[in-house]
Amino acid sequence: MRPVSANSSSGDLFKHAVLAVGSIFILLPFAVMIATSFKSPADIASGALRLFPTEYHGFANYAEALSATPLLRYMANGVIVTASIFALQLLVALPCAYALAKLKWRGRDTVFGLILFCLLIPPHAVAIPVYVLFYWLGILDSYTSLILPWTISVFGIFLMRQFFKTVPDDLIDAARMDGISEFGIVWRVMLPTALPAVTAFGIFSIIAHWNDYFWPLIVLSSEDYYTPPLGVATFRTAEVGYVFGPLMAAATIIIAPLVLTFLLAQRRFIEGITFTGMK
């Protein structure tokens, strides 16, 4: 709780000042990105620090972004991949979290310890072995290769387990008395109760996989499966060198869905984070 003191308003002022400086620092690149996406090549090349374009070139940049590469195709790939990853992550994480939080079995704490340990393994460390494995399986350069490595989210299991711990045991017992099976409890009782946490996890997962550049770059060779970050990168390799206007327009287009999703889910997201005591 916040202590009520005489100088709390000046304290608030200070806090807000710090936050304002921080948010300017974080938002400035985005502002520059959006501003650049409306500027003409000459304007960009002039190097002057200007927020608003001297000559409006937005339409041309966005048209270029959408026509020079199949950006919409890349975004559809992004939707397919991130949505599949999230759905499969839930399919795995919810039953696991339920078993870890609410069922009693020998070795449960050990297993949970191992799961926490897995949180420490960076995905880049196992990238090469997974790549080799997928090569042997012959599934490189496919949606499967983009989705499969991420279906088990240790973070998701951990987050949902922490949330499920707060669900009262009586509720689960009542469901058992009513005749709901254990899997039924996961989907029909725990999932609806845990929606804020699911939303929070969803945002983490979707942002991470929508923006992922590393893994698609490794497993993909054909442009058919390119996800938005790879697609944006193709601008840079165009023979004319850096075309910043269309590049920034493309970047703006691909982060727009993320920003919209976050704004829509914002309240539940914050609820989810505070609920699980992660804040």
Next chain:
Amino acid sequence: MAEVQIRNVSKRFGTTTVLENASLTISKGEFVSLIGPSGCGKSTLLRIISGLEVQDTGQIVIGDRTVDDLRPSARNLAMVFQSYALYPHLNVASNIAMPLRMQRLNGFQRLPVIGRFLPGSATANDGIARQVRDAAEMLDISHLLERKPGQLSGGQRQRVAVGRALVRDPAAFLLDEPLSNLDAKLRVHMRTEIAQLHRRLKATFIYVTHDQVEAMTMSDRIAVMMDGDIIQVGTPDEVYDQPVDIRVAEFIGSPKINVVPVDIEAARGMAVLAGAASGVVTDPSAVSLGIRPEAITVSSSSGLAAGIVEHAENLGSEEYVQVRLDALPEIVITARAGHGTGWTRRIGSAAHVSFDGNRALAFDSAGRRVACRAYAPRHVGGKAVANG
């Protein structure tokens, strides 16, 4: 409804024994309270009956079927939890309907939207809706059917939880301290409602509580549990008047029974209380007498033992007077005095207490009840005692 038998049930968690050979038979349509101090194993026993917990040894029999191998839902019991345990994301109607939907609809029929159009589900859903409405009407919550549990008061949630138990027409109702989260006034009200519900349904009720007033007022029989043992089963009167153990005597009754140490005079077997002959003859093994506050008379002039009025409480209908005995300064006797006796104005003054020898209870050193009776009523100073 059905008879429920608990046969020699034992349960341990790790090294702690929670239930030790507990046996109890609850007849068809009976209202039995399980009562005892916190941690004595009441909830554990109830959960074993329901199948949510598995006993180590012993059997549970419902009707004439041993149910030990049945899942909780297959035992056809309904449970009302202390925390109500309503589904927070479902409205009241869906909460009440849940056990019926699970019983009567198959997995496909329960699917949202399309489930409603599958063969058979329309009739089943109509039947369920009708039963939900009937239950809601009976519990006076018809106007709340569309609300979520979060939008209800504690008492209303309680009714919804009872409604969910009610609709499935169970073999027995199991209630685990269902009233303990309600405020005092509502608790008294719901007590009456649950008792009336039991009379109307004529169903078997097993009611866990640690509130002896609830147990006394609602039950046909009370089972008193202590440390994982059912130590006495009887009607409220039996448990109150004829406790088999000092722990039962002390647990049942409010204010608590007075317990005073006594010596036994060898010649007549007379119990000697604070140096005075008490007028009660007991078994030689007795070490203490238990006397209920209403069996004690307090007087300012004469009595068996003298003391000082330490405190008095006026409840309007009666007064409770606490007297510290001169001869046994560690003992404070609580006596019930009549309406308007004015003891609250006499705190600190001298008083004398005496008691009705016919209502005394004697206990041995292990706390077991032993025989005792009034010896010679005329010896009891200052107190006219009815001849037993």
